[in-house]
Amino acid sequence: MATSVDRTTICVALVGNPNVGKSTLFNALCGLRQRVGNYPGVTVEKKLGTAELGDCPCTVIDLPGTYSLAPHSPDEMVAVNVLLGRQDSQDSPNAIVAVVDASNLQRNLYLVSQLLELERPVVLALNMTDLAENRGITIDVERLESQLKIPVVPLQANRKQGVDRLRSHLAEAIQAQYAEQLPQHECFPAALVAEVDALQEQLASQHLPRYLIERLLLDTSGYLQNELLLAGDSAIGDQLAAARARLAEQGHPVPAVEAVARYDWVSQMLDGVVTAPSQRVVTLSDRVDRVLTHRVWGTLVFMLLMLLVFRSVFSWAEPGMMLIETGTDYVSSLVDARLADGAFKSLLLDGVIAGVGGVLVFLPQIFILFLLIGVLEDCGYMARAAYLMDKLMVRVGLSGKSFIPLLSSFACAIPGIMAARVIEKRRDRLTTILVAPLMSCSARLPVYTLLIAAFIPDHMLVGGLLSLQGAVMFSMYLLGILVAVVVALVLKKTLLRGETPPFVMELPSYKIPSLRNVAWRMCERGWAFVRRAGTIIFAVSVVVWAAAYYPHDPAQVDAGIWQRLDEIDATLKDSPSDLAQVAALNEERAALANRVDGIYLRTSYLGRAGRAIEPVVEPLGWDWRIGCAAIASFPAREVVVGTLGVLYNLGDQDEESTALREKLTAATHDATGQKVFNIPVALSLMVFFALCAQCAATLAIMKRETGAWRWPLFTFTYMTTLAYVAAWATYQIGMRLLG
Amino acid sequence: MTKLSDLTVGDAARVIEITGQDQVATRLLEMGLTAGADVTLLGVAPLGDPIELELRGYRLSVRRAEAQRVRIERV
Numbered sequence: 001m002a003t004s005v006d007r008t009t010i011c012v013a014l015v016g017n018p019n020v021g022k023s024t025l026f027n028a029l030c031g032l033r034q035r036v037g038n039y040p041g042v043t044v045e046k047k048l049g050t051a052e053l054g055d056c057p058c059t060v061i062d063l064p065g066t067y068s069l070a071p072h073s074p075d076e077m078v079a080v081n082v083l084l085g086r087q088d089s090q091d092s093p094n095a096i097v098a099v100v101d102a103s104n105l106q107r108n109l110y111l112v113s114q115l116l117e118l119e120r121p122v123v124l125a126l127n128m129t130d131l132a133e134n135r136g137i138t139i140d141v142e143r144l145e146s147q148l149k150i151p152v153v154p155l156q157a158n159r160k161q162g163v164d165r166l167r168s169h170l171a172e173a174i175q176a177q178y179a180e181q182l183p184q185h186e187c188f189p190a191a192l193v194a195e196v197d198a199l200q201e202q203l204a205s206q207h208l209p210r211y212l213i214e215r216l217l218l219d220t221s222g223y224l225q226n227e228l229l230l231a232g233d234s235a236i237g238d239q240l241a242a243a244r245a246r247l248a249e250q251g252h253p254v255p256a257v258e259a260v261a262r263y264d265w266v267s268q269m270l271d272g273v274v275t276a277p278s279q280r281v282v283t284l285s286d287r288v289d290r291v292l293t294h295r296v297w298g299t300l301v302f303m304l305l306m307l308l309v310f311r312s313v314f315s316w317a318e319p320g321m322m323l324i325e326t327g328t329d330y331v332s333s334l335v336d337a338r339l340a341d342g343a344f345k346s347l348l349l350d351g352v353i354a355g356v357g358g359v360l361v362f363l364p365q366i367f368i369l370f371l372l373i374g375v376l377e378d379c380g381y382m383a384r385a386a387y388l389m390d391k392l393m394v395r396v397g398l399s400g401k402s403f404i405p406l407l408s409s410f411a412c413a414i415p416g417i418m419a420a421r422v423i424e425k426r427r428d429r430l431t432t433i434l435v436a437p438l439m440s441c442s443a444r445l446p447v448y449t450l451l452i453a454a455f456i457p458d459h460m461l462v463g464g465l466l467s468l469q470g471a472v473m474f475s476m477y478l479l480g481i482l483v484a485v486v487v488a489l490v491l492k493k494t495l496l497r498g499e500t501p502p503f504v505m506e507l508p509s510y511k512i513p514s515l516r517n518v519a520w521r522m523c524e525r526g527w528a529f530v531r532r533a534g535t536i537i538f539a540v541s542v543v544v545w546a547a548a549y550y551p552h553d554p555a556q557v558d559a560g561i562w563q564r565l566d567e568i569d570a571t572l573k574d575s576p577s578d579l580a581q582v583a584a585l586n587e588e589r590a591a592l593a594n595r596v597d598g599i600y601l602r603t604s605y606l607g608r609a610g611r612a613i614e615p616v617v618e619p620l621g622w623d624w625r626i627g628c629a630a631i632a633s634f635p636a637r638e639v640v641v642g643t644l645g646v647l648y649n650l651g652d653q654d655e656e657s658t659a660l661r662e663k664l665t666a667a668t669h670d671a672t673g674q675k676v677f678n679i680p681v682a683l684s685l686m687v688f689f690a691l692c693a694q695c696a697a698t699l700a701i702m703k704r705e706t707g708a709w710r711w712p713l714f715t716f717t718y719m720t721t722l723a724y725v726a727a728w729a730t731y732q733i734g735m736r737l738l739g
Numbered sequence: 740m741t742k743l744s745d746l747t748v749g750d751a752a753r754v755i756e757i758t759g760q761d762q763v764a765t766r767l768l769e770m771g772l773t774a775g776a777d778v779t780l781l782g783v784a785p786l787g788d789p790i791e792l793e794l795r796g797y798r799l800s801v802r803r804a805e806a807q808r809v810r811i812e813r814v
């Protein structure tokens with residue numbers, strides 16, 4: 001059967017509008033045999049899978065959903081290049097599967113009319129036939145097939161119905177490419193065809209596919225002319241302009257001519273194929289939509305839903321986070337008990353386990369957030385959220401599509417940054433990504449909790465309605481939002497200058513979310529986080545550990561301490577019968593061990609760095625220990641709590657610890673003996689952590705999503721600068737008012 | 740001259756043309772707002788912008804700024 005085709009090089013591409021169930025079909029075809037990557041230099045996700053066609057294994061490329069194959073940017077160019085076999089390291093597809101929504105053939109066939117010009121066999125996958133049925137739409141599949149002259153396969157990809165038939169039709173189509181000529185497809189007026197012919201002759205030396213020549217004529221943005229390296233050729237530019245002028249004279253103005261011609265062709269193809277009820281059936285989806293986009297109810301439901309998402313992320317994640325923390329503690333205690341003290345043990349405990357545990361602890365939140373985002377996406381609500389919020393976001397120079405990524409960032413910036421993929425315009429996607437880390441994520445909570453509990457008086461305001469502590473916590477969140485608004489506005493006026501992006505968005509029909517799809521996407525994105533962020537955090541944690549551990553010189557510790565430790569050990573060895581004495585000795589021993597740890601840390605490279613930067617952090621009201629803790633918390637900001645504990649000789653502490661709270665309130669400057677912490681210092685530290693970019697994982701994901709290190713570097717620089725200036729202002733103003 | 744942005748909720752209209760030749764115009768055309776297409780204004784977002792349209796059997800939302808680019812006649 002498939003003898004004429006090399007087994008390994010068969011490849012098909014899935015193309016279709018957004019929301020037509022393309023990913024569902026991809027999963028149904030390939031199952032678990034799929035991998036996700038990125039096309040080099042762009043932010044387009046590269047999804048490849050393997051499917052069986054008849055008896056041949058075949059590579060399936062899942063291209064991002066699109067309404068039209070008219071590239072205006074490098075991201076949009078990828079799909080065209082892949083389909084035409086011009087993308088490096090990619091075989092040209094032997095066949096194209098055009099996935100269409102049966103309930104909305106008119107608009108879906110627009111893209112198909114472009115696909116038919118790519119000189120590849122096309123199979124039409126008529127998906128969501130159940131949805132069409134619900135709307136009372138019937139489709140004469142045989143007639144559609146004979147009109148289009150390509151195989152048409154009705155499908156319900158979510159129930160895996162029709163997938164086998166699609167496979168066999170694909171296998172046949174691939175054979176047919178070698179057996180016979182492809183059906184000729186032409187939907188343009190003769191005048192346009194003649195212009196394309198003339199251009200093709202002229203550009204013969206470039207060996208461009210006819211489709212690209214046609215696009216060159218139709219693309220008024222000039223992008224394609226640049227992309228195809230014809231920019232320097234001013235003669236071509238003049239010719240294109242002249243050709244467009246001639247077409248306009250004949251009543252075929254560019255760019256309208258393309259849409260008019262294609263939609264006319266679509267009407268011809270659908271003539272006698274689709275029977276829809278003359279009176280549109282009011283579906284459940286319509287009724288739901290009427291409520292969800294209602295002025296009052298829609299807004300109310302939206303706010304409740306966002307609150308629910310937000311609360312669930314925190315409350316549902318709680319047991320999972322506790323489990324992971326317990327697990328990490330258990331592994332730590334195992335290592336602690338089995339290994340002798342020394343550098344290796346410290347590396348395992350404080351570097352590896354603490355570092356990896358620090359990443360893992362956020363996994364439940366990230367997974368739950370991905371799950372909820374997936375459900376909202378799959379049921380069609382995400383588009384409504386963008387619709388409802390657009391006006392608000394326009395004021396910041398963004399569009400409604402930025403809302404969900406920014407909201408997600410309150411739980412964790414990583415899923416937020418990854419959710420920004422839905423934003424088509426690169427500039428707006430970048431702005432969203434760059435301000436996302438300013439939203440107060442859950443890793444800032446331990447820092448806020450500790451400092452607020454320790455230093456903010458427990459007053460009640462507004463007659464007991466609001467506590468001062470709660471107000472301070474709320475202002476930290478508000479600060480992040482306000483700064484994000486300002487930064488977004490500034491970015492849109494300077495670095496990422498551009499008009500407010502247009503908002504032309506389909507509002508898809510609501511549907512019951514497919515559990516399999518949602519779970520699949522959750523695992524895929526969650527795993528991407530573990531792999532990319534995990535490795536970076538791991539590496540950085542080890543580096544910070546080394547800086548905090550070495551040189552680890554026992555000579556730096558007062559001899560008296562060593563002596564006393566030896567004495568205690570000797571006494572304990574004799575197992576004295578007085579239990580109270582044993583307890584007292586153990587306590588003293590632990591206190592001394594903490595002091596030794598404190599001295600080691602103070603004399604470590606990190607400690608020295610902390611002292612070196614003391615003049616820099618002094619204007620913020622910080623002593624060298626806080627400076628140290630800020631440096632050590634570069635991999636993950638919540639580390640600052642534990643580091644403060646070690647620095648103030650308490651051993652590792654968590655934010656609930658009263659000992660740490662008391663120690664912080666009692667801490668004094670080495671030289672002057674004055675208290676280190678007061679309200680302005682605590683506020684300045686909180687403000688710093690509200691605005692700084694101390695999260696290696698976020699920076700790593702940012703690199704992945706933007707494709708370059710310069711954006712995470714830029715973000716780190718601008719956020720650290722802002723954090724420093726704001727912390728300085730907070731301290732100085734606080735001292736004037738309170739000091 | 741009537742524009743798509745002039746409609747009130749429930750109004751039906753027919754597209755005459757899109758003004759301009761930029762990417763926004765191309766986008767509107769691709770989404771089916773070509774001469775002769777029927778559109779109905781289904782609703783307005785709670786904050787007054789964007790608007791929700793029905794055309795060619797599906798729902799599309801555009802901002803008023805984009806809707807101003809669409810010349811229509813009422814039917």
